[in-house]
Amino acid sequence: MSDNRLQKELMGIYALWWREFIVFRREKSRIVSSIVQPLMWLFLFGSGVGASINISDINYRDYIYPGILTMSVLFGSVFFGLYIVWDRKLDVLKAVLVAPVSRLSIFMGKVLGGCTDVTLQILILFIFSFLFPSVNPWGIPLALLFLLITSIALVSLGLAIGSMLESLEGFQVVSTFVVFPLFFLSGALFPVDNKLPLWLQSLVKLNPLTYAVDGVRGALLNVSTFPFYIDFGVITFFAVIMFLLGSVLFSRMK
Amino acid sequence: MSIIEIKSLIKTFGKIQAVRDIDLNIEKGEIFGLLGPNGAGKTTTIGMLCTIICPTSGSAKLAGFDIVKNPAAVRRQVGIVFQDPTLDTVLTGHENLELHARLYGVPAKQREKRITEMLELVDLKGRSNDITRTYSGGMRRRLELARGLLHKPAVLFLDEPTLGLDPQTRARTWDYIKKMAQKEQTTVVLTTHYMEEAQLVCDRVGIIDQGKIMALDAPDNLKESMGGDLVVIRAKEPPLQKIQNLPYVKEVKLNDGAVEITLKDAHLHLPELLSIIPHVECVETRMPTLNDVFIKLTGHDIRKDSPEDSGSWVDSVARYRQRGK
Numbered sequence: 311m312s313d314n315r316l317q318k319e320l321m322g323i324y325a326l327w328w329r330e331f332i333v334f335r336r337e338k339s340r341i342v343s344s345i346v347q348p349l350m351w352l353f354l355f356g357s358g359v360g361a362s363i364n365i366s367d368i369n370y371r372d373y374i375y376p377g378i379l380t381m382s383v384l385f386g387s388v389f390f391g392l393y394i395v396w397d398r399k400l401d402v403l404k405a406v407l408v409a410p411v412s413r414l415s416i417f418m419g420k421v422l423g424g425c426t427d428v429t430l431q432i433l434i435l436f437i438f439s440f441l442f443p444s445v446n447p448w449g450i451p452l453a454l455l456f457l458l459i460t461s462i463a464l465v466s467l468g469l470a471i472g473s474m475l476e477s478l479e480g481f482q483v484v485s486t487f488v489v490f491p492l493f494f495l496s497g498a499l500f501p502v503d504n505k506l507p508l509w510l511q512s513l514v515k516l517n518p519l520t521y522a523v524d525g526v527r528g529a530l531l532n533v534s535t536f537p538f539y540i541d542f543g544v545i546t547f548f549a550v551i552m553f554l555l556g557s558v559l560f561s562r563m564k
Numbered sequence: 565m566s567i568i569e570i571k572s573l574i575k576t577f578g579k580i581q582a583v584r585d586i587d588l589n590i591e592k593g594e595i596f597g598l599l600g601p602n603g604a605g606k607t608t609t610i611g612m613l614c615t616i617i618c619p620t621s622g623s624a625k626l627a628g629f630d631i632v633k634n635p636a637a638v639r640r641q642v643g644i645v646f647q648d649p650t651l652d653t654v655l656t657g658h659e660n661l662e663l664h665a666r667l668y669g670v671p672a673k674q675r676e677k678r679i680t681e682m683l684e685l686v687d688l689k690g691r692s693n694d695i696t697r698t699y700s701g702g703m704r705r706r707l708e709l710a711r712g713l714l715h716k717p718a719v720l721f722l723d724e725p726t727l728g729l730d731p732q733t734r735a736r737t738w739d740y741i742k743k744m745a746q747k748e749q750t751t752v753v754l755t756t757h758y759m760e761e762a763q764l765v766c767d768r769v770g771i772i773d774q775g776k777i778m779a780l781d782a783p784d785n786l787k788e789s790m791g792g793d794l795v796v797i798r799a800k801e802p803p804l805q806k807i808q809n810l811p812y813v814k815e816v817k818l819n820d821g822a823v824e825i826t827l828k829d830a831h832l833h834l835p836e837l838l839s840i841i842p843h844v845e846c847v848e849t850r851m852p853t854l855n856d857v858f859i860k861l862t863g864h865d866i867r868k869d870s871p872e873d874s875g876s877w878v879d880s881v882a883r884y885r886q887r888g889k
């Protein structure tokens with residue numbers, strides 16, 4: 311690939327990212343709800359349960375803070391990716407897809423765009439971390455790294471599914487059979503230990519998101535089920551696989 | 565020089581033969597029209613030339629690049645306005661053009677100048693910072709035209725550029741197309757099922773039906789091929805032989821008591837014609853339309869099963885999509 315060609319592809323990636331960023335800024339209500347929803351989980355659900363429960367000597371509300379961050383990444387990323395079903399429906403993508411830019415670059419632009427949206431949401435949620443006394447602020451950069459990798463994986467997953475879906479009705483199905491199971495089986499709301507029934511334990515351990523939650527929890531609260539290198543390895547591997555899968559399915563789309 | 569050379573191009577979708585063996589050269593700088601009814605294969609033909617659809621067999625070259633062997637090079641040379649609108653309606657007009665300029669690698673230094681130039685050409689400068697969702701159908705089409713030409717393509721493809729626009733907006737859009745083609749020195753290939761569009765906008769027209777080019781010429785020549793204009797006269801005792809002997813009369817027929825005269829340049833010869841017929845009761849003249857040409861060539865009317873020309877833009881788009889499914 312000549313320099314010029316590479317430069318044009320990079321410009322294409324940037325163009326897509328730029329578009330997503332503008333759209334993100336314009337959808338203020340979506341940003342607000344993506345911040346308010348996790349805060350509701352933390353303060354309404356977390357405080358309620360936390361009134362009577364501590365886990366590993368940490369108040370329940372603080373305990374689920376890493377899990378709720380991961381949940382935000384999960385919902386934000388997957389639905390961002392799924393959104394291309396809508397773009398296709400409106401033929402918005404059609405003009406982009408005939409441009410002299412490779413599908414891979416368009417895919418990468420989309421992934422970057424999605425990760426940026428999600429990361430900005432997470433940064434806003436980090437501002438609130440001072441309300442959770444057990445959270446160690448020095449762990450934030452590492453937690454952010456975990457969440458960023460997770461976001462790459464999940465935006466790719468969303469785009470992969472979105473490339474195959476024909477209609478918007480698929481949204482509900484994906485939400486019920488992919489997003490919610492990933493969330494509930496991630497240990498976001500409970501510790502992954504031997505007290506869990508065996509079937510649940512196995513399902514949780516098969517869920518790549520479990521390792522994201524565990525990694526973020528390790529970084530912010532200094533409690534974790536798995537060693538750091540396992541968490542990091544699994545989530546990175548998951549991201550690589552999802553990225554490859556997504557780029558292949560996206561290239562084959564339509 | 566031919567900017568597009570199409571050789572034996574064929575596309576089949578399963579059992580449907582959308583395009584059957586098209587041979588066609590399109591010259592540099594002309595506005596070429598593919599005129600045909602719904603399902604004739606117009607969109608499929610354009611799709612192949614833009615490398616969105618892969619031909620089943622045959623080949624084509626655009627600006628010297630083979631559409632199958634070198635699609636990336638072809639893509640850089642073409643601009644396209646699709647049959648269905650594809651603006652990014654979350655973005656402003658300016659942002660739509662900016663996105664497009666980046667995707668086509670328009671260098672940063674020229675980008676702003678070029679965008680302004682295009683916005684001025686389609687008279688959208690004043691609205692360029694509004695979200696395109698708020699644009700009217702005509703404005704959206706114009707912005708799409710501007711977007712198609714932004715990167716200075718060698719060929720601009722317009723697939724049914726005035727589909728669903730009201731007659732007034734349609735006429736304005738034609739003016740823009742002609743103006744832009746001239747100013748930008750671009751070859752334009754458009755498809756249409758509107759006779760007036762082919763007649764008024766195109767330098768040359770290819771009549772296409774069931775995936776085949778049936779005729780190919782300048783619109784006036786195509787109409788000429790019908791043998792001339794038609795004058796229908798009712799008179800008491802028409803001197804048939806005398807009429808027939810006039811040098812410019814091609815054919816005289818009696819039909820249901822009326823004389824049907826096919827002749828050249830009716831507007832010039834009508835006075836003389838009438839002067840030799842005593843007791844004229846009524847006269848009607850009719851210029852052949854491209855539709856007459858179409859009927860003569862294919863045996864059916866181009867307008868059959870075309871959507872009505874009225875109705876909202878969204879409606880006709882919706883109708884079109886349903887048809888496509």
Ligand SMILES: Nc1ncnc2c1ncn2[C@@H]1O[C@H](COP(=O)(O)OP(=O)(O)O)[C@@H](O)[C@H]1O
Pocket residue numbers: 577580581582600601602603604605606607608609888
């Ligand atoms: N993707 C496709 N799959 C199957 N059939 C198609 C497809 N695209 C077009 N066709 C068929 O090919 C024929 C030509 O379609 P098209 O090129 O869209 O016609 P036009 O643009 O002239 O209306 C039609 O019969 C249409 O139904």
Ligand SMILES: [Mg+2]
Pocket residue numbers: 603606607608647723724
């Ligand atoms: Mg069509």
